[in-house]
Amino acid sequence: MTSEPRVIDCQEAARRLHELIDGELTPEVEGAVQRHLEDCAPCMAVYEFEEAFLRFVKLKAKGQTAPGDLKKRILGSLGLTSNSDNT
Amino acid sequence: MASAPDDKKETFEKEALPYLDTVYRVALRLSGDSTQADDLTQETMFKAYRAWHQYKQGTNVRAWLLTILRHTFINEYRREKQRGPTVDVAEFEQFTVFHDIQEVDPAGRFFDQIVDDEVIRAIDQLPPEFRECLVLSDIADLSYAEIADIMKVPVGTVKSRLFRARQALQRVLYDYAVEAGYIKRSVR
Numbered sequence: 680m681t682s683e684p685r686v687i688d689c690q691e692a693a694r695r696l697h698e699l700i701d702g703e704l705t706p707e708v709e710g711a712v713q714r715h716l717e718d719c720a721p722c723m724a725v726y727e728f729e730e731a732f733l734r735f736v737k738l739k740a741k742g743q744t745a746p747g748d749l750k751k752r753i754l755g756s757l758g759l760t761s762n763s764d765n766t
Numbered sequence: 767m768a769s770a771p772d773d774k775k776e777t778f779e780k781e782a783l784p785y786l787d788t789v790y791r792v793a794l795r796l797s798g799d800s801t802q803a804d805d806l807t808q809e810t811m812f813k814a815y816r817a818w819h820q821y822k823q824g825t826n827v828r829a830w831l832l833t834i835l836r837h838t839f840i841n842e843y844r845r846e847k848q849r850g851p852t853v854d855v856a857e858f859e860q861f862t863v864f865h866d867i868q869e870v871d872p873a874g875r876f877f878d879q880i881v882d883d884e885v886i887r888a889i890d891q892l893p894p895e896f897r898e899c900l901v902l903s904d905i906a907d908l909s910y911a912e913i914a915d916i917m918k919v920p921v922g923t924v925k926s927r928l929f930r931a932r933q934a935l936q937r938v939l940y941d942y943a944v945e946a947g948y949i950k951r952s953v954r
């Protein structure tokens with residue numbers, strides 16, 4: 680026999696938003712949070728805002744790349760020649 | 767069987783080297799200093815190459831490289847540099863900025879006007895243990911479990927530090943955006 684699907688309130692949904700965005704929830708909890716968001720416009724609005732914020736942070740914080748001369752120095756000291764560096 | 771030197775070169779180039787920029791970014795945010803970040807990055811890649819036979823194929827090479835980086839930083843660099851003031855993370859703990867901006871900019875478009883340098887400055891203001899969680903998650907894209915493993919703290923600690931670090935960052939950037947005139951402060 681299967682148990683009733685889990686139901687969560689706005690408070691728990693708010694706490695779980697970042698975990699949802701990070702893909703860190705178990706399938707059961709993820710389903711519960713997603714069902715809550717579908718039924719609750721205020722929480723969905725917060726979710727969309729947080730999602731946009733985290734996308735923004737990740738993008739801006741990854742702007743820098745290692746200086747070219749540092750790369751050359753590292754490759755040289757390891758006896759390597761490659762210059763692949765795209766993350 | 768030990769792999770031939772050429773094989774080592776080839777797999778290291780193919781699997782570890784693509785993360786040089788990630789190592790450098792994390793080194794910059796941990797040390798807050800570009801000279802130290804250069805040295806840290808170089809030392810990390812050197813140690814990683816020397817220990818390449820210890821890397822378990824199929825595991826996350828980013829997490830492995832950053833474990834070496836953090837270890838090197840803590841043992842050889844951390845005490846050298848005095849950093850600027852940090853924000854009080856506890857103060858921001860509970861609140862998303864959303865409730866402040868929902869009337870004027872619910873999609874948070876004002877963020878797009880904030881330049882990279884300002885975001886970096888705000889990250890650097892976080893207390894070290896919070897900044898580290900955020901950097902390992904949002905710059906290095908590690909999972910909570912990988913971060914917990916690197917920082918030697920429980921996953922629950924990572925979760926709460928990361929959440930608080932992000933909320934503090936959000937608040938600092940919102941305050942900055944208000945001051946810069948990108949968004950009007952609404953009265954709560």
Ligand SMILES: [Zn+2]
Pocket residue numbers: 688689690692715719721722
């Ligand atoms: Zn709700």
